[in-house]
Amino acid sequence: MATVVNHNESTVIEIENLHKAFGGNKVLKGFNLTLQAGETLAVMGKSGSGKSVLIKCIIGLENIDRGKLMVLNHEVPQLNRKQLDELRTDIGFQFQGSALYDSMTVRENLEFPLRRHPDKLGTDYHPDKLVNEALDDVGLLHAIDMMPSELSGGMKKRIALARTLIMRPKIILYDEPTSGLDPITGKEISALINAIQERYHTAAIVITHDLACARMTSNRMIILHDGKNYAEATYHELAQVDDPNVKAFFT
Amino acid sequence: MVKALRDFFLITGKISQFAGRYFREVLFPPYEFQEFLKQCYYIGNKSLGLVGTTGFIMGVVLTLQSRPTLIEFGAESWMPSMVGISIVREIGPVITALICAGKIGSGIGAELASMKVTEQIDAMEVSGTNPFKYLVITRVTATTIMIPILTILADVISLLGSAAVESLKGGVTFQLYFRQVFEYLQFGDFNPSFIKSFFFGFTIGIIGCYKGYTSTKGTEGVGRTANQAVVISSMLVFILDFLAVLVTDIFYDL
Numbered sequence: 430m431a432t433v434v435n436h437n438e439s440t441v442i443e444i445e446n447l448h449k450a451f452g453g454n455k456v457l458k459g460f461n462l463t464l465q466a467g468e469t470l471a472v473m474g475k476s477g478s479g480k481s482v483l484i485k486c487i488i489g490l491e492n493i494d495r496g497k498l499m500v501l502n503h504e505v506p507q508l509n510r511k512q513l514d515e516l517r518t519d520i521g522f523q524f525q526g527s528a529l530y531d532s533m534t535v536r537e538n539l540e541f542p543l544r545r546h547p548d549k550l551g552t553d554y555h556p557d558k559l560v561n562e563a564l565d566d567v568g569l570l571h572a573i574d575m576m577p578s579e580l581s582g583g584m585k586k587r588i589a590l591a592r593t594l595i596m597r598p599k600i601i602l603y604d605e606p607t608s609g610l611d612p613i614t615g616k617e618i619s620a621l622i623n624a625i626q627e628r629y630h631t632a633a634i635v636i637t638h639d640l641a642c643a644r645m646t647s648n649r650m651i652i653l654h655d656g657k658n659y660a661e662a663t664y665h666e667l668a669q670v671d672d673p674n675v676k677a678f679f680t
Numbered sequence: 681m682v683k684a685l686r687d688f689f690l691i692t693g694k695i696s697q698f699a700g701r702y703f704r705e706v707l708f709p710p711y712e713f714q715e716f717l718k719q720c721y722y723i724g725n726k727s728l729g730l731v732g733t734t735g736f737i738m739g740v741v742l743t744l745q746s747r748p749t750l751i752e753f754g755a756e757s758w759m760p761s762m763v764g765i766s767i768v769r770e771i772g773p774v775i776t777a778l779i780c781a782g783k784i785g786s787g788i789g790a791e792l793a794s795m796k797v798t799e800q801i802d803a804m805e806v807s808g809t810n811p812f813k814y815l816v817i818t819r820v821t822a823t824t825i826m827i828p829i830l831t832i833l834a835d836v837i838s839l840l841g842s843a844a845v846e847s848l849k850g851g852v853t854f855q856l857y858f859r860q861v862f863e864y865l866q867f868g869d870f871n872p873s874f875i876k877s878f879f880f881g882f883t884i885g886i887i888g889c890y891k892g893y894t895s896t897k898g899t900e901g902v903g904r905t906a907n908q909a910v911v912i913s914s915m916l917v918f919i920l921d922f923l924a925v926l927v928t929d930i931f932y933d934l
């Protein structure tokens with residue numbers, strides 16, 4: 430795992446006093462977060478506490494109501510469509526249900542992000558080569574011509590990860606990467622997250638319920654409770670805390 | 681009652697907004713031409729058999745049913761023109777639209793709804809592809825263009841069915857039959873029904889896409905979305921048909 434560098438220049442995500450509500454349902458109420466380059470941060474929180482909303486704000490899928498949201502030195506709420514698309518090529522987003530395109534083969538799924546940004550990776554990069562490389566990274570080269578319906582849950586998560594890797598993101602946002610998997614497959618995915626981090630030195634936010642996953646992958650953890658960061662420390666520090674809202678996750 | 685009325689206007693407004701977005705975005709690049717062709721092929725492939733079969737049967741049945749009455753009045757020779765007009769003006773466009781609402785509209789609704797709930801639409805968005813252009817513009821344009829084409833095919837097959845009955849029962853040759861059909865059929869019959877089938881196609885596409893694209897109800901809502909897409913678009917087909925007849929009546933003074 431990468432060491433945490435506390436330079437301001439290496440801050441890739443900076444969130445201050447973030448507010449987000451859906452009608453009267455106040456989901457985020459002054460959330461703060463900073464993510465350093467190369468760092469993996471786990472965010473834990475109860476179901477419905479706004480974890481998915483948080484990372485959807487980061488990638489601009491949800492608009493924020495109030496607060497500061499800087500990603501790779503861009504104010505996300507200020508960006509126009511084109512600039513946002515540009516920024517998104519630097520961010521990988523792993524959806525909770527994998528979100529593979531049902532009607533496309535694995536290869537077409539992986540090629541899809543390339544179609545609008547063929548030049549991002551330079552002219553000497555060939556799509557076939559990128560697809561093969563990304564599939565190789567997740568250990569599923571043999572699945573290249575399969576349809577998503579033929580894949581198991583764990584394989585889907587791997588393919589979805591390959592699809593985000595193909596753009597060589599600087600940041601990856603994982604939405605419950607191990608949910609719905611058996612513990613062994615979950616562990617494999619956590620190991621894969623670490624392998625990707627080591628290989629590409631990406632910064633990552635891992636949203637999870639799975640304590641084993643948080644322990645394996647994160648340098649630091651945030652407990653999201655009542656729309657705010659309730660606690661923030663390393664896994665081992667948090668494991669010692671005597672607060673009931675923190676302890677709830679460690680039992 | 682008041683609530684139902686309010687809901688009706690609310691959804692009408694939302695659909696109009698959705699349709700408005702279609703017109704705002706359809707002209708500007710990037711164009712998803714490949715996906716558009718794929719959808720056209722898919723629509724033709726999926727509904728041609730059913731449209732053809734139904735059209736043929738309608739032609740045969742209509743002719744068989746009308747024969748006794750026409751014979752009674754000694755107006756047997758009016759058969760080609762009468763059946764021709766019914767088919768081209770009404771039966772062809774409406775039957776084709778209803779079949780496509782059932783087959784294509786429901787398919788689009790279910791497909792987009794399941795893409796929505798499994799976050800595939802969000803996945804497109806974050807990978808830099810405008811999902812509205814890729815999914816909605818292509819499908820709506822495809823139905824708008826394909827349903828008039830299918831309507832013409834249905835008209836032709838239906839007339840062939842009718843001609844087959846006439847040649848078997850009345851000894852009228854195909855040649856004579858079609859000569860009579862075209863003698864009576866005017867652009868006043870063909871044009872309005874051709875134009876209205878574009879509206880039918882657009883309606884089927886836009887309703888299917890709207891229901892699917894804005895679906896929020898989770899996986900169990902996918903079937904319901906498909907169902908609603910069929911019900912709403914079928915109803916709109918009848919309403920549009922009624923309006924089309926009113927307008928035609930004014931312009932062509934039939």
Ligand SMILES: Nc1ncnc2c1ncn2[C@@H]1O[C@H](COP(=O)(O)OP(=O)(O)O)[C@@H](O)[C@H]1O
Nearest residue numbers: 451454456474475476477478479480481482483
């Ligand atoms: N698009 C939306 N519209 C309305 N409410 C939403 C929307 N997305 C999320 N919410 C609400 O926000 C809250 C947090 O949701 P979410 O972030 O998905 O929770 P989780 O922490 O389990 O990922 C929930 O109460 C949910 O109902």
Ligand SMILES: [Mg+2]
Nearest residue numbers: 480481525604
């Ligand atoms: Mg969630």
